[in-house]
Amino acid sequence: MILLEHLSFTYPKGTTVFQDFTWKVGRGEAWAVLGPSGCGKTTLLYLLAGLRFPTSGKIFIDERPLTRPRPHTGLILQDYGLLPWATVRKNAELGLQIRSFYGPDGKHAPDNFQLATNVDPWLERLGLGPVQDQFPHKISGGQRQRTAIARTLALQPDLLLMDEPFSSLDAPTREGLQNLTMELWQEQNLTLVLVTHAIEEAAVLGQKILLLGHPPNSSTVIFDNLGAARPSFRDTSEYIALTRHLRKKMEER
Amino acid sequence: MKRRDLFLAVLVLIIVWQVAAMVVQRPILPSPIEVSKIFVTDLENGQLAQHFVASLWRVLASTFLAIALAAPLGLLLGQSKRFNNIFSPMMYLLYPIPKVVFVPIVLLFFGIGDFPKIIIIFLILFFQVLVLVRDRAASIHPELIQSVRSLGAGRRALFRFVYLPASLPAILTALRQSVGTAVAVLYIAELFATQKGLGYYIYYNGSTLFNYPAMYAGIVALSLMGLGLYFSVDWIERRVCPWQQA
Numbered sequence: 001m002i003l004l005e006h007l008s009f010t011y012p013k014g015t016t017v018f019q020d021f022t023w024k025v026g027r028g029e030a031w032a033v034l035g036p037s038g039c040g041k042t043t044l045l046y047l048l049a050g051l052r053f054p055t056s057g058k059i060f061i062d063e064r065p066l067t068r069p070r071p072h073t074g075l076i077l078q079d080y081g082l083l084p085w086a087t088v089r090k091n092a093e094l095g096l097q098i099r100s101f102y103g104p105d106g107k108h109a110p111d112n113f114q115l116a117t118n119v120d121p122w123l124e125r126l127g128l129g130p131v132q133d134q135f136p137h138k139i140s141g142g143q144r145q146r147t148a149i150a151r152t153l154a155l156q157p158d159l160l161l162m163d164e165p166f167s168s169l170d171a172p173t174r175e176g177l178q179n180l181t182m183e184l185w186q187e188q189n190l191t192l193v194l195v196t197h198a199i200e201e202a203a204v205l206g207q208k209i210l211l212l213g214h215p216p217n218s219s220t221v222i223f224d225n226l227g228a229a230r231p232s233f234r235d236t237s238e239y240i241a242l243t244r245h246l247r248k249k250m251e252e253r
Numbered sequence: 254m255k256r257r258d259l260f261l262a263v264l265v266l267i268i269v270w271q272v273a274a275m276v277v278q279r280p281i282l283p284s285p286i287e288v289s290k291i292f293v294t295d296l297e298n299g300q301l302a303q304h305f306v307a308s309l310w311r312v313l314a315s316t317f318l319a320i321a322l323a324a325p326l327g328l329l330l331g332q333s334k335r336f337n338n339i340f341s342p343m344m345y346l347l348y349p350i351p352k353v354v355f356v357p358i359v360l361l362f363f364g365i366g367d368f369p370k371i372i373i374i375f376l377i378l379f380f381q382v383l384v385l386v387r388d389r390a391a392s393i394h395p396e397l398i399q400s401v402r403s404l405g406a407g408r409r410a411l412f413r414f415v416y417l418p419a420s421l422p423a424i425l426t427a428l429r430q431s432v433g434t435a436v437a438v439l440y441i442a443e444l445f446a447t448q449k450g451l452g453y454y455i456y457y458n459g460s461t462l463f464n465y466p467a468m469y470a471g472i473v474a475l476s477l478m479g480l481g482l483y484f485s486v487d488w489i490e491r492r493v494c495p496w497q498q499a
Binding site for chain 2: 046049051069071073074075076077078079080081082083084085086094095097098099101102107108109135137148151152155161
């Protein structure tokens, strides 16, 4: 699904975050990218979204080189992703409206895109029905992230990128949304790449965990965690052992 | 502004005015009753109404022109650091100049008629809208832009779905802030080279005919126009920017 080949990325200011970095993600996998702040994990996500471009090396998604944001990739950021002047419903419709705006041109929207703006099933699925006419600043942080999820999934992506999507939420809301993410990942056959600085979140959601350290990153440190992505995983000893191990590894890097 | 508060304010002003008129007892300060009589007759016979319409047209035309030119430029400056670096110093040099000083120059260049008056009010509104829209466009979170881009938006869709709706409140704020100045400068602009407009009506009645009640009727009309414009902006804002209501 994703292939990064000898990728390097240097900021205009001169910081190199990736150097000769090669990484592969298979279709339908759930990945967590874990690392301290400033390690380049958000940059990695922006590269995958086609919003930034590598200094050298190549990114392939679905075997095609990535040159611009891809219609089948969904991106969910930590905050500020919603239009403050639009209601929950209008925000959820935004992606579809942008597609209708351009029509099925294969660039901004898929070639076979059917003009439609019905987001009702998504509002219902994510429990947003009661707040659909509210503005984002009037609803809770959890509801805001649900709106962002509804907006993204209404476009039927096959690749979902999430940047610290739940880190500003309180613990019960966060766990609820983590469980929801797992359900949706299975239900929608998504490939998931979730960036986080929280070890617990990586261990819960990542069937594979990519650990990044202080830049530049060149080698990939990967942990297999196939028990993850089930709600009961949090209570297993496997989970506790993994978080302990990850914490130690994170300190070493 | 509540309707009841406005009513009270009008009442208090009229009482103070009436008392002052009774104390002064001079033709230069007629009582509100006298003024309202001539206000009504001049409105009915079209004297005042035609001047009111002429002034209103000038304000509306310049408002429209200012928004049409300043809003896109403000968006451009707010979004492009390079353009902003080039144009900002120029803007900061011109912005603080009281535009009323340009009245003689503008009149000299554009002669008589509506156009020079429109230009002068336009200059005031233009900079106000420009500055506020630029700041608003610059303060849009980059995360918002990026996530809307990830939904497939290119330049055109970003403009339609993000920049345009984001700058509407800035335009309305700019208008609200400058309505008062615009009306004040309108008066000055209408002192010269015209026989239409409330400015002319006030000046002509006050300084040439010494018809003080009519002069005050003109002042009342000017004040009502400002109030009406202010309420219109409020009304539009409630319609167009419902998310701003607390």
